[in-house]
Structures are given as structure tokens and as C-alpha cells.
Amino acid sequence: MIRILEGADAVATSEGSDVGRALLRLISGGPTAQYPRPAELNFELRLREATMRAALELNGSGAAFETFENSRCNPEYWRREPNGAFRLRADRRPAGAIRDIFANGPMYGFECATAIVIVFYKAVLDSIGDAAYDRLFANTYLFHWNVDRDLGLTTIPTVRYIPGDCLYFDNPDVNPETMQWQGENVIDLGGDRYYGHGIGIRNAKGMIEALNAHRRPGATRSAYLLPQATRPDYIRLSLSAGSPFGDALPPGLPFRARIGHSLYMYR
Structure with missing residues (x-):
């Protein structure tokens, strides 16, 4: 209701x-x-649609899957930190830097959590425009789940998933030599379709099969979808951006x- x-x-x-x-x-x-x-509900509907579009765009951008140790970025917009994070250059605007990831994907490599954050940032940018985005996300720092508080990401326990949610497939018996496959953060695209950076777009069965291929020898537990969803604070974002959709x-x-x-x- x-x-x-x-x-x-x-x-x-x-x-x-x-x-x-x-x-x-x-x-x-x-x-x-x-x-x-009504404006806040409308904003959530629009932003969820934008999130799904951004996931498809990142999937087709050519950006690679890399561990933090091997991450890479375009130095024209970002400064790579020793821990593998990307920090926005002081002389660049946040909106342009996020768009560059999608425009020059092959210059970038990052893991799946950072990919999900990038998807959310791009969706917000496409929804509220450059001026509001640059104001809200002036000090962008891309590293795992380190996100700007204005995005307001929250993880809740639920099995009622809504397209645009970030979900997580856990791989409890991951091979210790490939810990980057201990799980996969995905965007729910609806219709049993999910985008996960490094795996691509698959159904739930395909995501589980991809993770199970990286289990330790003798593993007995399959990867599975956790009963949780991660979502932005849609109401806060709408109010901060001035409810752009009416x-x-x-x-x-x-x-x-x-x-x-x-x-x-x-x-």
C-alpha cells in the first residue's frame, strides 16, 4: 500500500x-x-527506471572487472588512491566525471560494489541534471560502499524485490584464491534479469552458476540470493533536488x- x-x-x-x-x-x-x-513517489518511479537504464549502459560501456589492487581510471577526471579508490579531481565537475566512466569505459576497471554505486550516481545524474548533481555530490569518492550521504543507501531485510533495487548473491564456499567472487552485487532489472559487473546480465540461475564456478574444492553449499535489498533514500534525494518531476x-x-x-x- x-x-x-x-x-x-x-x-x-x-x-x-x-x-x-x-x-x-x-x-x-x-x-x-x-x-x-505525490512528487516524491513520482521521483522514486523515475529514478528506479533511470537505475535500470544506467545498469544497461554500464554493462555496454567496456569498463572492466578488476580487484582494488588492479583498479584503473581516467586520470583526466580521477586520482587513483593507493587503496584502489578513485577520488574526483578538484578541477573537474562530478557530473562530467561520472559520464566519462560510461563514455570511456575501457579506461576503467573496478569491482562490483563500486560498479553499483556508479550506476546509482549515473541514475541520479540523469534524473536531476548537472547543476543539482554537482551541488549534492561535489566530493565524489568511489571505493566499495563508501557513498555520499546524500545518496542515502540503506540495506533492508526483504524478499519483496522491486526493479531498480541492488541485491546480493552470496557465495559462502568461495575459493580462497578467488575471493573477488565471494558474492555479486546486482541491479534487479525485472523479469528475472540482473546486471552484475564482471558477470553481465543473467537470470538468477545464471548468476548462481557463475559464482558456483568459483567455489573451493569439495564445496557443498551453492551460491544464493540474500533476502535483502539496498535502496537510495528516494524521498531525501527528491527533496534535495527540488522534486524535478512534479x-x-x-x-x-x-x-x-x-x-x-x-x-x-x-x-
């Missing part, structure tokens, strides 16, 4: 997309998700009920 606290009278519909309508149905069918206004939601809304100033949507 979705609860919108204020602005029930302002809810309108836009042409939207098939993906946006599907996301709205998924969100409304789960536990109560609360939004201050109140119009996709058509085909779930059932609606108005109680006081609040609007409830469910299916």
Missing part, C-alpha cells in the same frame, strides 16, 4: 511508461510505503481511497 500524506487533490496522471506503471503496482502491493507528496503519476493507478488529507493506493 502507498500512503501520500499531502496533496491528494493534486494527483494527476501522465503518459508514463510501462516500466513506471509496473513499478507503481509493485510498490502499492507491498507493506505501506509513505510519501510526503506530481503527475503514471496512468492505470491502483485502487485509491482518500482519508482526510491522505491518499491511499493499493491493489
